[in-house]
Amino acid sequence: MTTEHRDILVRVRYDKGQTGLIYASSPDLKGLLVPRRSFEELEPALSRAITEMYAACGVDVVVEVCGR
Numbered sequence: 001m002t003t004e005h006r007d008i009l010v011r012v013r014y015d016k017g018q019t020g021l022i023y024a025s026s027p028d029l030k031g032l033l034v035p036r037r038s039f040e041e042l043e044p045a046l047s048r049a050i051t052e053m054y055a056a057c058g059v060d061v062v063v064e065v066c067g068r
Helices: 039-055
Strands: 013-016 022-025 033-036
Touching: 022 039, 033 039
Parallel strands: none
Antiparallel strands: 013 022, 022 033
C-alpha cells in the first residue's frame, strides 16, 4: 500500500469583529469561518476546523502553522 503525500497551503485571514471576537477565514478553503475570543482559543479551533473540513471530503491532513 502506497501513501501519497502532498502539501496543501491554506492561507488564513484574521479579522476582529465589533463585539471583540476574532474571526479566521480563508480564500483557499470555502466555508471556513472560525470565531473565538482570543488567538489562544482560535489556533486549536482553526486547526480542528481545517482537519474536519478536509476529512469530510475524505482527505486526511496534518495542520502546521507556518507563520503569522
